[in-house]
Amino acid sequence: MAQHAHPKPHRISRTLLRTALAVSAAGAALAGGGAATASAAEPALAATPDRGDATASAVTGILEKSVSGAPGAVKGLQLNPLAKTPVDPLANEVRVPVADFKPVSTKTVTGRLSQGAALKDMPVTGEATRVLPG
Template identity: 50%
Template structure:
């Protein structure tokens, strides 16, 4: 019975170690924050001399690195989005087990019948994203 009544609080020695660890962590964080503030105020370091590889400052195109990154992003998104735009949205289209191949229709009195088949037809026929009536023209804005 003595074991069940024992408290779950840590022993005094363990508690002291936890306090010391927390204090050291807080001090390290404070020193790290102070070091970052001092680093931003530091003077810039002079460039190391190069042996024949120096480019005159007038020949550097400041916009070239940004253009290269933008071009790389365009090419990578085009390569990833082009197949996605042409992929069939419903892989079960045209099979006997297609859950989307259903429509609901009704006719009131002698009015023209109304059906949902016109709305669900592109999906049941296996259309791709670029073939859908409303979304298809909008996919032309995406690269690829």
């Protein structure tokens, strides 16, 4: 059989497969170790109900404080990741003349987005985001 007829192994595919298998095996080992640790810690928490209540309230407090800052951060995020770049598709403007009226333009809809506006800077949603904390 000719040399070109033999299938050539793909080194990248093998390397990628081996890496994926190693990562998944490591993840399974970590998950198994975490489950063993959690099952070993359960009897200690069950023996002292006061400690379990304190742990639950501490976790609840941590979650409340971490989530309370999220809306403020979301309100200030730039909506269009390509804003103020040469490849921004929203920076184009199309004007259509309609009879004797002023031309209708797409700039009124996409203008703020192409300038890098956040959610709080938009006309309708900006008013709605004022009720969010942050």
